[in-house]
Amino acid sequence: MDEERKLVRERVLCSLLKKENGKRIDLEIERNCSVKDILDLCQAPDSRLILTGVELTPTTVLSDLFSLEHFEFILFPPESRGHILSTVKLPCPVLIFKYLNSIVFGKSVEHHPHFPEINFAICKECVKTTRSPTPAYPKITCSQCQSYLISSKPRCSCEVPNPSKNSICTEHDRDQIIIPQLRLPENIRLQGGGSSNLCCICFDEIRLEPVVVFQKSGLPCHVTCLPCYERYAEHSIKERKSPALSFNSSGVMLACPACHSVPDKTWKPQILRLFGDEIYDLYGTMSTEFFLSKQENRLFCPKQSCGSVFLVETKEGGIITCPVCYYQFCANCNEEAHQGECSNAPSNDNSKSLIAKMKKCPDCQTPAEKISGCNHMTCQAPFCDTEWCWICCRVWSLQCQLEHWGLHDPGTEID
Amino acid sequence: MALPRRIIKETQKLQSEPVSGITATPDESNARYFKIVVVGPQDSPYENGNFNLELFLPEEYPMAPPKVRFMTKIYHPNIDKLGRICLDILKDKWSPALQIRTVLLSIQALLSAPNPDDPLANDVAQLWKQNEAQAIRTAKEWTAQYAA
Numbered sequence: 001m002d003e004e005r006k007l008v009r010e011r012v013l014c015s016l017l018k019k020e021n022g023k024r025i026d027l028e029i030e031r032n033c034s035v036k037d038i039l040d041l042c043q044a045p046d047s048r049l050i051l052t053g054v055e056l057t058p059t060t061v062l063s064d065l066f067s068l069e070h071f072e073f074i075l076f077p078p079e080s081r082g083h084i085l086s087t088v089k090l091p092c093p094v095l096i097f098k099y100l101n102s103i104v105f106g107k108s109v110e111h112h113p114h115f116p117e118i119n120f121a122i123c124k125e126c127v128k129t130t131r132s133p134t135p136a137y138p139k140i141t142c143s144q145c146q147s148y149l150i151s152s153k154p155r156c157s158c159e160v161p162n163p164s165k166n167s168i169c170t171e172h173d174r175d176q177i178i179i180p181q182l183r184l185p186e187n188i189r190l191q192g193g194g195s196s197n198l199c200c201i202c203f204d205e206i207r208l209e210p211v212v213v214f215q216k217s218g219l220p221c222h223v224t225c226l227p228c229y230e231r232y233a234e235h236s237i238k239e240r241k242s243p244a245l246s247f248n249s250s251g252v253m254l255a256c257p258a259c260h261s262v263p264d265k266t267w268k269p270q271i272l273r274l275f276g277d278e279i280y281d282l283y284g285t286m287s288t289e290f291f292l293s294k295q296e297n298r299l300f301c302p303k304q305s306c307g308s309v310f311l312v313e314t315k316e317g318g319i320i321t322c323p324v325c326y327y328q329f330c331a332n333c334n335e336e337a338h339q340g341e342c343s344n345a346p347s348n349d350n351s352k353s354l355i356a357k358m359k360k361c362p363d364c365q366t367p368a369e370k371i372s373g374c375n376h377m378t379c380q381a382p383f384c385d386t387e388w389c390w391i392c393c394r395v396w397s398l399q400c401q402l403e404h405w406g407l408h409d410p411g412t413e414i415d
Numbered sequence: 416m417a418l419p420r421r422i423i424k425e426t427q428k429l430q431s432e433p434v435s436g437i438t439a440t441p442d443e444s445n446a447r448y449f450k451i452v453v454v455g456p457q458d459s460p461y462e463n464g465n466f467n468l469e470l471f472l473p474e475e476y477p478m479a480p481p482k483v484r485f486m487t488k489i490y491h492p493n494i495d496k497l498g499r500i501c502l503d504i505l506k507d508k509w510s511p512a513l514q515i516r517t518v519l520l521s522i523q524a525l526l527s528a529p530n531p532d533d534p535l536a537n538d539v540a541q542l543w544k545q546n547e548a549q550a551i552r553t554a555k556e557w558t559a560q561y562a563a
Contacts, residue, residue, distance in 0.1 A: 200512045201477060202421050222512070232511060235478040242507070258512035374495060378507045385507075406495045 035060045052251025052269055053287035120182035120210045122274055123169040132226075133182060133210060133274065179274075180266045182210040183220075191221050200258045201228035212271070214256035215263050222258040230275045232257050237282050242385055245286075252287040293381065302334040303327040362388050362395055375404050418446050422472060425515050437519050439470070447472040451483075451519065455562065456527040460554035461489070464562030468498075468522070470515065480509035481518055488561040490554040493525060500525070 033041075036058035050056070120133040185197035185206050197206045200222040211223040224232065233254055236244035246255040246262045253267040269287075272280045292298045299312050301322035312320060319337045321328050328337035358367040366381035375390035389400035391407055426446065429439045436456065442448040451468040455461030467486040473479050483505060485498035493501040504513060504521055 202419070203424055203514075204420060228511075231478060235475065244510070257510050260510065373499060373506075374501045376501055380507075401492070405492070405501065 032061055034058065050288055050291050052253070053247065053290045054249070054251045055291065119178050119180060121169070121178050122270070123172055125172045126169065127274060127276075133179065179268060179271045181212050181214075181263060181268070181271055183213050185211050185223065188213060188220050188223065190223070191216060191219050194222070196220070196223055199223065199225040199228050201225075201232060213266070214258075214261065215266055216256065216259060216261035221261060222256050224257065226274065229271075230279070233272060233275070234279050234282075237279065237286050240286065240380065242380075247290065252283075252290050301325060301327060302329050359390060359393055361386055362393055370409075375400070375407060375409070419476075421477060422446065429515060434516060434519055434523070436523060439515065439519065447476075449515070453519070453523055453526065455558060456523060459527050460551045461491075461526050461558050461562070464558035466526075466562050470518070472515075477511040477514070480505050480513075481515060483518060483522065488557060490550075490557040491526070492550075 035056045039058070122133045126134075188196040188211070190196050196211070198204075199206055199211070201224050204225065206223070206225045209226060211225060212229040213220050214222045214224075232244070235241065236254060243260040244255055244257065246253055246260075248262060250265070250267075251269075253262060253269075255262050269280070269283055272283050297312055299320065303322065303325055306322060306325040306327060318331050319328055320331050329335065330337055330342050332342040358369050360367050361377075361379040361381060361384060363386035364379060364381050364384045366379060366384065368377060368379065370377070370390055376396055377388050377390050379386040379388065387396040388394065389396050389404050391404035391409060392400065394400070423446075426441050433439070436454040438452045440450045442450065449470040449472075451470050453466045453468060455464035455466065465487075466489060469484050469486055471482045473482060483500060485494055485500065487498075488496075489498075495501075500522065502521060502525060504510075504518065
């Protein structure tokens with residue numbers, strides 16, 4: 001039992017951050033609870049739970065999502081005026097560190113031909129001191145007492161049921177976040193025969209550290225080193241860059257920087273945890289904004305210093321209170337709340353001259369401003385990508401290429 | 416700020432293994448600024464022309480694309496009178512896995528238009544068809560006048 005420690009974990013801690021008052025509420029939840037259970041515990045039974053830009057159904061069981069690793073949700077209050085977006089975090093993220101001696105690993109492979117590709121994991125305690133993830137140590141269940149056993153060595157898949165889904169940090173006795181996208185360069189064979197120890201962003205060789213692996217049609221296509229992945233992720237998320245950001249049924253994810261294929265099931269947003277809370281929070285905001293951008297009943301607070309986005313029951317008439325800054329505005333004209341019937345046209349207290357120069361994407365209606373360049377526009381709204389013409393505001397055509405491409409439009413160009 | 420290793424590597428490779436028909440010379444005082452000369456591709460209206468371009472690698476490179484501009488006047492449906500180039504990989508289709516070499520090759524390919532295999536050049540091909548004789552004549556005249 002020296003190598004294996006016993007640990008019982010049936011309940012996990014969930015912390016709920018309420019934006020109304022900035023208070024943090026800690027809740028204990030069952031590992032097998034459903035989305036509906038969480039909403040009940042949060043005393044928000046009519047709310048909606050958004051994960052990576054996708055809404056979860058009330059019957060979704062959390063353990064099915066990320067195999068009881070770390071979750072982070074955006075909790076949506078029911079559509080009504082004056083409600084607030086809240087963030088739910090559960091349970092505490094955990095990571096692992098220290099390198100697995102490659103000789104030990106080599107032996108494991110030799111003795112256990114079925115040992116899966118080695119997984120790397122992170123734990124929040126460890127990530128504070130270092131940024132190099134270590135191989136994941138599997139966690140197994142005792143067949144007699146049902147408690148968890150921690151193995152300090154990687155195990156063969158023939159001994160451990162689903163070892164990639166169960167592991168623990170040997171330093172901190174906590175669940176690890178497994179990052180399936182991290183691998184050792186030596187263990188990867190790339191499509192097209194490229195070198196798996198050459199980062200496709202900085203073009204430098206990688207020998208010892210784990211690399212981030214991208215996949216195309218289920219096979220590894222390109223790799224990057226961790227520092228480049230961090231820069232790529234941060235830049236893509238901040239700039240809302242398509243095609244770097246891709247969307248499918250699993251949510252918003254980072255595509256391969258070289259061939260833009262989507263990593264699909266191997267991508268987990270937890271990889272961003274390696275680079276700190278800031279980038280992870282940025283991702284949460286971006287994916288939630290993406291979800292909101294697809295909702296018809298969304299509104300932006302017209303106050304220039306706020307700009308928060310939220311859902312409303314209806315946009316028709318009346319006074320709306322921004323749930324974040326409590327600014328009260330008229331639903332009809334977007335001006336500060338006023339008495340009596342509103343007959344004003346919709347406006348915005350942002351620079352009106354700027355608004356006047358904006359034109360809208362013919363597909364998604366997202367307003368755009370033009371600073372320089374030709375009239376061939378590409379919509380920058382998340383996942384729209386429509387190519388359109390600044391002159392005629394229609395989808396880009398041969399006609400536009402012939403007649404509008406280089407035309408100067410002094411009335412709308414911003415210096 | 417120190418020059419990233421990637422830029423040093425790319426510069427060395429461009430000089431040791433230059434792209435055929437293209438010379439790229441880094442500026443003596445600014446290693447992020449390159450003077451480019453592209454030779455007009457054979458069987459194009461730009462044949463026998465030497466086109467000067469400038470290429471600048473911004474601070475965010477390779478996350479952000481290089482900035483490229485034609486300095487020599489050129490008559491081309493995707494290059495405006497200020498030398499700005501309408502090329503997707505220089506804008507939203509940029510990826511950090513692309514490099515100076517791939518950008519220069521794409522510009523060279525743009526000069527070889529019309530190329531029916533290239534979706535962008537497909538437009539060019541149609542444009543060229545509509546005014547073909549006149550367009551090619553003008554392009555050749557400009558090449559002789561400005562890029563000789």
